[in-house]
Structures are given as structure tokens and as C-alpha cells.
Amino acid sequence: MIITENLITFFSETREHTEALCKPLEIEDYVVQPIVDVSPPKWHLGHTTWFFEEFILKHHKPNYQLFNEDFAFVFNSYYESIGKRVVRNDRGNLSRPGVAKVYDYRHYVTNELKELLSSNVSKEVEMLLLMGIHHEKQHQELLMTDIKYILGNNPLLPRYNDTFEEDYTQSFPSKWITMNEGIYEIGHDNPSSFCYDNELGRHKVFIHEYNISNKLVTNKEYLEFINSGGYEDFNLWHAEGWDWLKQTKISQPMYWHNIDGDWHHYTLKGLQKLNLDAPVMHISYFEAFAYAQWKGCRLPTEFEWEAAQKLFEWGSRWEWTESAYLPYPGYKKAPGAIGEYNGKFMVNQKVLRGSSVVSPNHHIRPTYRNFFQTNLRWQFTGIRLAK
Numbered sequence: 001m002i003i004t005e006n007l008i009t010f011f012s013e014t015r016e017h018t019e020a021l022c023k024p025l026e027i028e029d030y031v032v033q034p035i036v037d038v039s040p041p042k043w044h045l046g047h048t049t050w051f052f053e054e055f056i057l058k059h060h061k062p063n064y065q066l067f068n069e070d071f072a073f074v075f076n077s078y079y080e081s082i083g084k085r086v087v088r089n090d091r092g093n094l095s096r097p098g099v100a101k102v103y104d105y106r107h108y109v110t111n112e113l114k115e116l117l118s119s120n121v122s123k124e125v126e127m128l129l130l131m132g133i134h135h136e137k138q139h140q141e142l143l144m145t146d147i148k149y150i151l152g153n154n155p156l157l158p159r160y161n162d163t164f165e166e167d168y169t170q171s172f173p174s175k176w177i178t179m180n181e182g183i184y185e186i187g188h189d190n191p192s193s194f195c196y197d198n199e200l201g202r203h204k205v206f207i208h209e210y211n212i213s214n215k216l217v218t219n220k221e222y223l224e225f226i227n228s229g230g231y232e233d234f235n236l237w238h239a240e241g242w243d244w245l246k247q248t249k250i251s252q253p254m255y256w257h258n259i260d261g262d263w264h265h266y267t268l269k270g271l272q273k274l275n276l277d278a279p280v281m282h283i284s285y286f287e288a289f290a291y292a293q294w295k296g297c298r299l300p301t302e303f304e305w306e307a308a309q310k311l312f313e314w315g316s317r318w319e320w321t322e323s324a325y326l327p328y329p330g331y332k333k334a335p336g337a338i339g340e341y342n343g344k345f346m347v348n349q350k351v352l353r354g355s356s357v358v359s360p361n362h363h364i365r366p367t368y369r370n371f372f373q374t375n376l377r378w379q380f381t382g383i384r385l386a387k
């Protein structure tokens with residue numbers, strides 16, 4: 001199999017883009033890990049590189065020399081089949097390898113891979129290469145959410161740059177889209193385009209008649225929920241959500257600041273006045289659920305979302321669904337370490353659909369299943385209602 005020019009370009013551009021995202025950072029920004037969910041930018045740079053080294057170069061490039069045999073310990077995320085690794089909470093306690101060394105590692109692996117691709121490679125390598133590229137794209141999104149958390153939780157609220165736009169105004173009238181009851185086909189259906197294993201097993205789902213909103217819930221609407229005491233009314237919350245509220249004392253979306261009665265929020269371009277018409281973001285599943293309860297509505301299931309997605313605009317916020325993250329019928333995980341990629345997380349998480357303002361190009365599709373635990377809100381998450 002001769003790798004097409006296109007795939008090599010796709011690889012190179014992805015590698016370069018990750019580094020471009022880090023350009024506005026100062027060296028110290030690369031290292032810290034303020035909470036366990038956030039990884040240091042330096043770790044993302046190394047981990048995405050290790051993925052290509054571990055899954056492709058080590059096994060498929062003759063006489064490949066590891067850049068540093070200790071790096072697997074530092075940059076393996078969760079692959080039990082591959083071996084021991086630094087515990088997740090300690091990713092931010094590593095001053096070494098330093099940032100310059102991690103960039104050397106990246107360039108070494110990028111060049112080695114380009115060299116491998118300049119000769120004939122197997123279908124398997126091509127498949128792993130695509131996987132590695134899409135893996136790095138997932139980390140580009142995580143890198144941005146983690147950078148936002150690192151800067152946005154610094155008391156000085158430094159900006160990432162002056163241009164990154166997170167807001168998006170849905171300047172069209174809101175309406176309910178009515179969907180007929182019937183059987184809908186769910187899951188990825190194009191063997192020539194990439195998807196993760198969790199999107200496969202295209203299958204039929206019977207869906208009852210439902211309505212789904214053509215718009216995301218705005219900051220203005222969410223403020224009405226706050227002002228009417230939504231965070232104080234236990235009736236609106238799951239028991240776990242209510243316990244979480246009591247424990248964390250949360251009463252507004254992440255990054256919101258009330259300054260002398262005026263709502264602001266921290267964004268990648270610094271502290272801004274809250275744009276009331278933009279879709280709310282940085283809310284947990286618990287909050288999305290409570291908001292829907294308060295409205296007398298509900299969140300769509302992931303199947304309802306997929307069946308209707310051609311009829312509404314999406315792409316600025318990850319949309320919490322009511323669906324538990326579970327395998328589709330006939331789900332098969334890949335053999336070996338790559339089988340640990342998605343399947344082992346199919347417990348205690350909810351599916352999110354869509355994509356967000358920090359999702360990279362060529363990484364977005366209607367069948368994409370993102371997933372997070374119900375209390376997490378540092379991703380660009382939002383709410384679409386159904387009833």
C-alpha cells in the first residue's frame with residue numbers, strides 16, 4: 001500500500017497545528033496541572049508523540065531507536081497492556097523532561113514517521129496512522145480546554161490571545177423541530193471514511209415522536225434559571241447532582257464572574273462581558289439536566305440527536321445527551337492495546353454530541369460520540385432541549 005500524498009500532508013499539518021496552538025504559551029504554562037482532569041500542555045505534546053512511537057514506529061519501522069526509553073512511563077495515559085505509568089495526578093509534577101526536550105522528541109518522531117511513510121507501508125500501518133492523527137486531533141481539543149482552565153484559574157486571568165472567539169450568536173428565530181416516530185439508522189456508515197470503534201455497529205433504533213430545539217440554550221435563558229433559584233431547588237436535580245452542588249457550592253457555569261452585579265466570563269481572549277445571546281457553556285450534565293427539568297423539557301437521547309442533526313445548526317458546543325455511554329449492538333473492540341482506546345470507558349459516563357469551538361477541522365462528524373462524567377464542565381459543553 002502506498003500512502004497517498006494526502007495522508008502525509010494530513011499527518012504533517014496535524015503535527016504542526018498542535019505546536020501552533022501552543023505558540024501563545026509561556027514556558028511555565030506548559031507544566032502545571034491545576035486539577036486531575038486537566039493535563040499540562042507539555043504532557044499533551046509528549047503523549048500524542050508517544051502514541052505514534054508506541055503504536056507505529058516501534059513495531060513497523062525496521063531498526064527504530066526509541067527517542068528515550070523512559071518516556072513511555074511519562075507519556076502513556078491509560079494503556080495497561082503497555083505498562084506502568086505516572087499516576088494521572090502527577091502529570092503536573094514533572095519538571096523533566098523539559099519543554100525543549102519534548103519538542104525535540106516531537107520533531108524526532110515526526111521525522112521518523114515521515115521517513116517510514118516515504119516507502120510502501122501496510123494497510124495496518126495506514127490504519128494506525130489515521131488513528132494516530134485523529135488521536136492527536138482529540139488532544140488538540142483537550143489542549144485548548146486545558147489551556148483555558150490553566151489560564152482561567154490563574155487569579156490574574158491572563159489571556160491566551162486577542163482573537164480567539166468562543167461566542168457565537170444564533171441569529172435565527174427559535175422553533176421546535178418535530179420528528180416523526182419511526183425506525184432510524186444510527187452509527188457510522190461510510191467504510192471509506194475514518195471513525196472510532198464506538199461509532200460502529202450501525203443499527204436500527206425505534207424512536208417515538210419528539211420535538212427538538214433548533215437552537216442551543218443561551219446565556220440569557222440560563223441566567224433566568226439561576227435568578228429564579230434553579231440552583232436552590234432540589235426538585236430539579238438528581239440526588240447525585242444535588243450532593244455535588246452541596247459539596248462544590250457551585251451556583252453558576254464555570255468561568256462566570258459577577259463583577260459589581262454585572263456578569264462576565266473568562267474566555268481565551270480574557271475577561272469579557274457575558275454575551276447574553278451566545279449559547280451557555282461550561283456546564284455539567286447535572287446542570288444541563290436541571291435546566292431542562294426547570295423548563296419542563298428534557299435532554300435528547302443521542303439517537304434523537306443523530307436522527308435530527310441535519311435539521312439544525314450545531315458545532316459550537318458539545319451537547320449533553322440523556323444517553324449513557326454504552327456499546328452499540330455488536331460492538332467489538334480492537335485486539336491488543338488499541339482495544340483500550342474507547343471500550344473500557346463505557347460505564348458511568350454520558351454521551352455528548354456535536355463538536356465545539358475548539359474542535360479541530362476534519363475531526364467532526366454526525367456520528368461522533370464524545371463522553372464525559374456527569375460532573376465535568378471544563379469542556380465547551382452546552383444544552384439543546386427536547387420534549
Ligand code: AVJ
Nearest residue numbers: 135138139142341370371372
Ligand atoms: C473522548 C475526549 C473522552 O479525553 O480520554 C484521548 C479522548 N482518547 N486519548 C479522553 C482521548 C484517547 C477522550 N475523550
Ligand code: FE
Nearest residue numbers: 047077135139
Ligand atoms: Fe490520548
